[in-house]
Amino acid sequence: MKYFILVENASIATNLLQILRKEKIKATLAPTPREASHACGVSVYIYNKEDIEKIEPLAKENNIKIDEIYKSELDFDTKRNKFL
Template sequence: MEMKHYVLVSNSMDAMALYQAMEDKKIKSTLAPTPREADHCCGVCILYYDENDKDMIKKISEELTINIDDFYSCENKDDPNRYKFC
């Protein structure tokens, strides 16, 4: 089962700053809408692909004094045929 991993922060500016720092450290990630199931107030979060990067992400956020509200993981329910048209 493939999982999706998210970093939830309180605002989009923190999300952008943390995302940029993660990118600089070569952590594969993407800015993404916050999943509805995460029930979080900020509409932007960071999707990261390797669960083993969690400790490094915590360290980066501490260095930048960015508060991480939560880490959220869920099963990937994306339809693999979503963009297939023929």
């Protein structure tokens, strides 16, 4: 299972990624999966399922609205289309 944090825009995704990296949570910006049907084409890919429960409180503390934590079974190459 792959986990993507869907947010409103790329700026928010970038801010969230910076916060996660400060907290040593392994994540990267990635294209939002097409099947997610989400307006923003950039999402935050989370490498470890265990980190999901840490992310929502961190986002809330930093006034970042998470639209959805999207789960996908599609194969995803973390090196392809890597933005940051």
